[in-house]
Amino acid sequence: MATAIDDQIIEDKDIVVGTDTRGYELSVYVLSERLTQLDVHDIVLDAGHGDYEYVAGLLTQGFRGYASMAPGELWTEWKEREERFYACRDQGILPYEFEDDPDGQV
Secondary structure, three states: OEEEEOOEEEEHHHOEEEEOOOOOEEEHHHHHHHHHHHHHHHHHHHHHOOOOHHHHHHHHHOOOOHHHOOHHHHHHHHHHHHHHHHHHHHHOOOOOOOOOOOOOOO
16 A cells, blocks of 8 residues: 655555664564564564463454554554564574664664
């Protein structure tokens, strides 16, 4: 889907939602990927301890996905989890990286 901003058509995934504590401008796409990285990390960590409650809840109740959230809703989710994301990234324990992350860690 696309949105008109300042007389330009911008893909929703490319809308810059805000700037994080490290000074990177984060788009809907980047926020979605970062939050997904953290969720995958948590699911794997929980599974290692025999805890399947979170993933079972997702499969039972559903999850519409970060890319489907409104920018403000996505930003709220990010601000609640930003510190933990960077702690995991700095420790090198996120399960994967993605090419378009603005801090260049790939």
